[in-house]
Amino acid sequence: MTVSEGGRDWLQYLVIILFSVLLVLFSMTRYADYDLWWHLKLGESVFETGKPFFTDTFSYTFAGKSQYCGEWIADLLIFLSYHTGGIAGVNLLKALVLSGTFFFLYRTMRDAEPDSRAGFAAAIITLVTVLFAIRFRLFVRPYLFSLLFTALFLFILGRSRHAGNQKLLFLLPIFQVFWANMSVGAVFGPVIFFLFAVDRAVRDRSGIRTNVLVLVGLLAATMVNPETWRIWTLTLDLSSDPYKALVGEYQPMSPEILWGFGLKYTLAFQILAFVSALYFVAMRGWRNIYLLLLYLLFLVESVLQIRMVEFFALVAAPAFATVVRTALVAVVTRIPGAEKWANVFVAGAIVLVVPLSVLGNTTYVLGADVKEDAFPEEALQFLDREQVTGTMFNSYSLGGYIIWRAPERKVFFDGRYRRLYNPAFYGSYTDIVESAAAWKAAEERYGFDYAVVEYDMLSKRFPLHLNDNPQWALVYWDNHSAVYLKRTPARERLIAAGEYRVAKPNFYDFKYLDRFRGPAATDALAQINREIALNPANQEPVLARVFLLYSMGPLYHEMALRDLEAIRLLKPDLAMEHSARAFLLMARGREGEAREAVKHALSLDPLDPGALELGNKLGMKLKLPRGIHH
Template identity: 25%
Template sequence: MDSSRIIKFFPRLQDIFFAALFLAILLLGSRMINLDGDLPRHLLFGKYILENRTVPNTEPFIYPYEGRHYVSHEWLAQVVYYLVYAAVGLKGLVLLAAGLLSVTFYISYSYLVKRFSLRLPVLFLVGWGVAITSLNWAIRPHVFSMFLLAVWLILADELRRGGNTSIWQFPVLMILWSNLHGVFIAGVLVLFAFAAGWAVDYLFDSRNADTAIGKRLWLALLLSALASFLNPGGAGSWTSILGFVNNRYLMSRMLEANAPNFQLPEMRILLAFMAFSIFLLAFKREKLSAGQGFLLAGFTAMSLVAFRNIHLYGIVAPFVLAETLSETKNLKLVNRLENTLAGIETRITGSFHPIFTSIALAILVLISPLSSALYKFDPETFPVKAVDWLASNPQEGRTFNDLNWGGYLELHLFPEHKAFADSIADVTGDVTMEYETILTMSKGWEELMTFYNIEWAIIETDSDLAVILVEENGWNILYEDETAVILRK
């Protein structure tokens, strides 16, 4: 067999990138499962929807909010998560996340390479973006948003550049997005940035601003905004999401809602990228369009305001800044390497490598006993042993629980028991404030315990509340391990 026949089966650089990403995510799977307390509630919510064949419009799982209006903006992702979980367990969720995240950066890289004919510089930039977003990797519905944001950016970029992209793709995609995750708003912001940028270009130099493109951008924006209402929350989705992110009390209690702390070593990668982006913009001879400027500035500001937005920045910023790398072609070494890679990749046929990689790694994960041991709820993060004890020793009455364990308790004890609080249900701050009052034993905490008729509690073993309940209030210890203690009046 001659070398040309062998080469055509070689993986492209983008295929190697995909495989490396997929494998890296699998290695981080345990961390992604246990990063916070959200996943168990997402699973139960999906199960609840499937069993009742409806999306509930009131809070179903925490008793202080019984009957209060609540609509999940992530219901479709929750259904998908539960279906995968019911079929193959947590390992299936890790595989789903690995697939979504790998495809996200694979399509971004492939599009940028096709547009700028640069492989190594684009790989460097997109790979840096991967590292930034990894700070926020978790098994949560936002991985769907990351994938859809990458698709949206490609379509919107084609639209602003005068491509023949159908504007109807945007509202159709938005209907899907607005039922998967609340960050569908990011898609609207992308189109707004490009549409507003076109308007600025038109105001300052109407000769270089294509009117047809402007009309299509604004129409796509309007249709997408209207399509975002087509979910169980309707137009109220916008008010509830914006009301939540503007709730100062809740945001102050959420670590991910705070600005990135650049004193932390892991945050330096974000700081370094932002500094590098300034250098790239200063180095580029031709300026970016106003739309690209709005897009980059907007998502940079969002990431500086809240840590929870850096996974969006890690996708958007490399996408915009890739254009600044066009002049690296003038570097002899880069040019030589690019020509060599281009010569090899033009001889490669087929796109089976990502599919083969996904199937091979999925089979390995699904059949390996190691993955079952690795991909599980961590007993040091969740009250796994305590809940197992409760399964054999069910308790009557209402409970008070650690907020981050609420979803785990709901997943295993509902409908027999509802939690006092969890990490998702509270969108107003009322329950979180009452939870904090009890946990810190602030003024009125015992009255709240009486008001809610709390008869038992499952909280951290070394918490001050546990000590006071036992030593001063006479509560009995029913169960105790290194993570959780179960107390009863």
């Protein structure tokens, strides 16, 4: 750098400001996280009662049973942030927690590499890499506070080691008490310190007594929460759960997640893992037993379950920064004048990152509200408008939002799995969704008479059997959710006016329409026109009409083509819209337009069967994903 040891030039302050802006922008996103809402409701309960929540009052399936309340302070803070500023307040809380996390992480790296010549630039580059690595996990839940405490522990342990001040270690049990009341991730506090103590025992046996006292203090502090020992058993329950493969964040790393569709989420994690490994392998970093054990432990945990990536990113940062610093030193000592441009390069890189990764990003949408079509708000408005009451069945993913938005509608299931609900119940829930017989048995047991279910094209955990159940009627349907009512005399009028009798939520598989031939097709067309009018923004019924019109013969193809032209304005933009349009264009002799439609379809889904079929017929050169053969 351009200043003397320990000093800072104005460019360093500029870089810090730019990184802070980037961090805030990464925090200011529109929300699509289901679990936020039940944490808000639990926080509201703490706010109103002044004490932790020990029993469930939001479901009817587990009402009155004990629920985990060890994260009550975090839930309270999350609620207060929302109560004060809505989603913007929640985003601000995220930004504040992350700011503290990255401050302690920065200080940890600077303590380890104090010279200002390259250490500063290396630290900032590391922080940016870590920020990208954890970006896809930045939900506002209690575990977010575990990032802050993990960074704080790393800082205190590093400062104690470099300054030779063992008294600092006695601060850890104090912070552990707060951590244990904010996140189940507090179990990592004693683990991190134990690895530190192992390293110290190998290096200097004189600190064993202090280490034992601090470790005992940490273990005791972990129990100072309303759940005491259950903080440990919940951790074991979550990591060994028989259904964790069904929950995205508990899934192990896979080739698809690392190098397929998930590459955009895990690339920074992979860079951290590889570069940090160079420190241990090529720079003899294995002698730092503390960092090596942290690296190995959290790398293995990250491979076993994706949700551990953020912890790995934090503990890998010091090793990563050392490698980057070494590389920078090699560059600035070999290239005349390169030293003074290091901060300029880092500042410019951060400025470039903003338009490339923040502005216009469709995955992490900048804003301070909820994502469109992310929650069942319209479905709940329909229930309120039509005054539908009774006992509700709901999808697991929707329960948290319903708890917050409509607490009078007691839920069947929600995201408090393992904190309230047990594996046996989760297993019965999956059976209910997949099996008509299990649905009937649950209906008799629990007495539910209406259902609010998620219609998710990715997970496809949807009770398709309801489409063939004569006792239930589909009365509301949008791109995100559907409402079914059990047929009762009191609901005859509502069902008669709003039932979907032809179009069905079937994940865009329209084979069920094959039964409509001849006069039946004409009658079905009249019905489907009425159903489209119920919710014109729902594109699947429109595509169902296209399928029906196509099957009715060439006289109806122009009508189908007009539907496809209109549907291009609706969301989401699906490959099958364009491949269906391509078939119709070919039937009308418009080959050039058909080719363009095939290209568009394949750009959205390289494996769209309709586009592949027609593309082959047209002799087009099709580029399939690597390893896929058609």
